[in-house]
């Protein structure tokens with residue numbers, strides 16, 4: 001059977017003014033205006049604002065959707081309980097300890113969809129004043145059926161670790177495999193299809209959007225190149241069936257019923273839309289002389305705060321590359337950071353951790369919490385020959401780095417924790433010799 005998701009076409013570019021109509025209705029977009037008195041084919045026009053109307057032009061984000069019915073046709077929301085989802089980390093545990101989690105368990109013996117499988121791990125800041133972040137895991141084994149989800153709290157950057165996500169959005173359909181990421185901006189409705197056990201990580205940021213980092217002296221090209229970001233083309237279904245619209249609003253979940261699919265956008269235009277990116281397209285830039293560059297050199301996307309150069313969250317990856325530094329300890333240095341560092345592993349093995357850190361697992365080194373290579377890593381880094389070597393071959397790990405102090409959710413603080421993690425460093429030997 002043909003899998004339509006694997007054959008989807010996309011529009012390329014980051015933050016473009018896109019314009020797209022479902023090929024079945026090629027003339028659905030109005031020409032020369034956004035709100036015609038009567039839209040083509042009896043469609044309704046609806047604007048989705050992703051920034052304040054008056055945000056400066058370079059930060060202004062909005063799209064116009066031409067849909068079969070406006071989103072406003074739904075019955076009232078009522079609360080639903082999802083015991084492992086929160087944005088209120090004040091009830092979580094405050095601990096400066098180094099944390100490592102074993103691979104997040106995938107549900108077995110019961111059907112769990114993407115929304116039901118959301119699991120908040122840690123976070124900081126606040127959804128009401130709209131600055132901060134939350135880090136979640138997801139684990140699921142069935143597709144969302146006649147169910148759409150939208151997040152009123154922030155943008156979602158989703159990192160599938162296992163299983164391909166077939167995501168239907170209001171803006172079209174996106175296929176996201178392991179080693180790719182997808183960003184679903186604030187408020188956009190989507191439904192996740194899976195083909196089996198699926199697991200991954202989610203970075204949610206409040207009150208800002210992900211942008212590409214400035215390149216400074218690197219020049220006009222490099223790191224994640226804009227044309228490798230892929231946004232769906234318009235696609236709609238005309239499905240008059242009961243649908244559940246699940247909304248995360250101020251960290252709580254609500255559901256509203258309606259009698260039609262929300263994926264009824266026949267055409268849209270604008271610069272506010274979901275997109276995907278294949279991490280293997282990242283153009284790695286690094287030292288060709290000596291010393292270990294700060295990991296910011298591997299930034300794919302950043303969600304800026306109002307403090308210059310200090311992100312609410314950066315999304316950083318550690319892709320396969322060459323290590324060529326001379327007379328250098330090439331592994332990540334021992335570190336204490338005024339930022340919080342959450343790391344995940346998509347595939348393979350992370351260079352600074354020979355064991356313990358497994359695909360689907362994670363670590364958290366909170367603000368000013370010391371971290372660095374384990375004993376084996378230190379020995380390798382101190383003795384390896386200084387010849388050019390492939391680093392991280394066959395692996396992909398990442399970091400969500402935040403200027404926010406984070407607390408751990410009441411469940412993640414005790415569930416699935418590798419309580420022996422601190423032992424990784426205990427047998428680092430004293431090598432100092434008094435001259």
Ligand SMILES: O=C(O)Cc1cc(O)ccc1O
Pocket residue numbers: 293294295331332333335341343352365371372399
């Ligand atoms: O391994 C880590 O925790 C992340 C990290 C990577 C790096 O290249 C330098 C410092 C650092 O903390």
Ligand SMILES: [Fe+2]
Pocket residue numbers: 335336337341371
């Ligand atoms: Fe660090």
